Amino acid sequence: MQKVLISLLVLILVSCKKSSKNPVETFSYKTVQQQITTKETQRILFTLAADSMRGRDSKKGGYFKAAAFVTDYFKLNNIKPFYTEYRDSLVTDNLVSYNLVGQLGDYDPKRKTVLIGAHLDHIGIRGKEGDTIYNGANDNATGSTAVLQVGKFLAQYQWKQNVLLALFADEEKGLKGAQQLAKRLRDENIDLAYMVNFEMIGKTLTTGANQVYITGYNRSNMAEVMNIITPNFVQFLPQAKELNLFQRSDNYSFFKQLNIPAQTLSSFDFQNYDYYHKPEDEAAKMDIENMTQIIRTAAFTLAKMLENTIEIKLIDTSSIR
Numbered sequence: 486m487q488k489v490l491i492s493l494l495v496l497i498l499v500s501c502k503k504s505s506k507n508p509v510e511t512f513s514y515k516t517v518q519q520q521i522t523t524k525e526t527q528r529i530l531f532t533l534a535a536d537s538m539r540g541r542d543s544k545k546g547g548y549f550k551a552a553a554f555v556t557d558y559f560k561l562n563n564i565k566p567f568y569t570e571y572r573d574s575l576v577t578d579n580l581v582s583y584n585l586v587g588q589l590g591d592y593d594p595k596r597k598t599v600l601i602g603a604h605l606d607h608i609g610i611r612g613k614e615g616d617t618i619y620n621g622a623n624d625n626a627t628g629s630t631a632v633l634q635v636g637k638f639l640a641q642y643q644w645k646q647n648v649l650l651a652l653f654a655d656e657e658k659g660l661k662g663a664q665q666l667a668k669r670l671r672d673e674n675i676d677l678a679y680m681v682n683f684e685m686i687g688k689t690l691t692t693g694a695n696q697v698y699i700t701g702y703n704r705s706n707m708a709e710v711m712n713i714i715t716p717n718f719v720q721f722l723p724q725a726k727e728l729n730l731f732q733r734s735d736n737y738s739f740f741k742q743l744n745i746p747a748q749t750l751s752s753f754d755f756q757n758y759d760y761y762h763k764p765e766d767e768a769a770k771m772d773i774e775n776m777t778q779i780i781r782t783a784a785f786t787l788a789k790m791l792e793n794t795i796e797i798k799l800i801d802t803s804s805i806r
């Protein structure tokens with residue numbers, strides 16, 4: 486009898502241990518829905534895009550206030566520093582700034598690493614009359630919000646790959662923060678599997694709700710994989726190809742330096758928002774429900790990619806766009 490009890494206890498312990506480690510049995514889209522709430526999307530977005538953040542530019546100091554908010558969020562949600570105090574410093578136009586880099590769980594150098602990022606900075610304060618604060622709600626408080634919420638969700642589980650989160654500085658000064666981190670990861674021999682970047686996801690894509698487009702659609706199997714997991718989530722936007730948006734956000738440095746799939750998800754399609762780089766780019770103008778849907782779908786899709794250690798591969802590299 487005692488033997489039976491002991492083996493039962495062992496079985497329970499083993500299964501408990503398994504369920505806390507193995508995401509397969511513990512998350513479903515419903516879990517994601519319950520955990521990533523509109524309320525929190527709203528709270529983070531309105532904080533990062535508040536007037537008190539002064540357009541999140543390093544020169545007038547607003548960037549560092551936003552960085553402090555991100556640091557607190559990381560600490561609260563079990564996201565550990567990948568570098569001391571999360572900071573990866575750089576100097577742009579004689580001003581010191583830093584990216585924030587967090588890791589989920591323990592970093593194992595033997596494993597491949599997945600990087601999820603967004604730029605945190607915006608263009609600060611400009612002009613003298615009227616509304617001088619460029620809040621950068623869509624660009625890119627929304628993408629930053631996505632990285633924080635997706636990161637918080639993923640941080641609950643153990644994955645077979647390392648997962649890093651990065652909030653970039655000085656994107657608006659020429660993609661400087663991402664350039665710095667990409668070079669550093671390359672020099673430190675971090676084995677990156679792929680990079681997913683979030684840019685401007687606060688408006689509803691003209692083709693439909695809960696959708697994004699991906700830059701460099703044909704450069705890897707990332708769009709295909711994401712659409713197998715979540716049908717229709719990732720669209721092809723002709724203008725993204727025409728304007729070569731693939732090279733115009735923080736994903737590009739990771740492709741260039743490390744020759745890995747590195748692409749941006751966005752829902753700004755040039756028809757759905759008139760306030761790109763205007764002081765009116767404010768939090769109240771965002772479609773919060775749709776944005777939350779996009780973040781949930783991205784979290785679910787990325788979790789499935791990690792759970793199944795799906796290989797993302799470059800394709801069609803000979804063609805330029």
Ligand SMILES: [Zn+2]
Nearest residue numbers: 604624625684
């Ligand atoms: Zn941007």
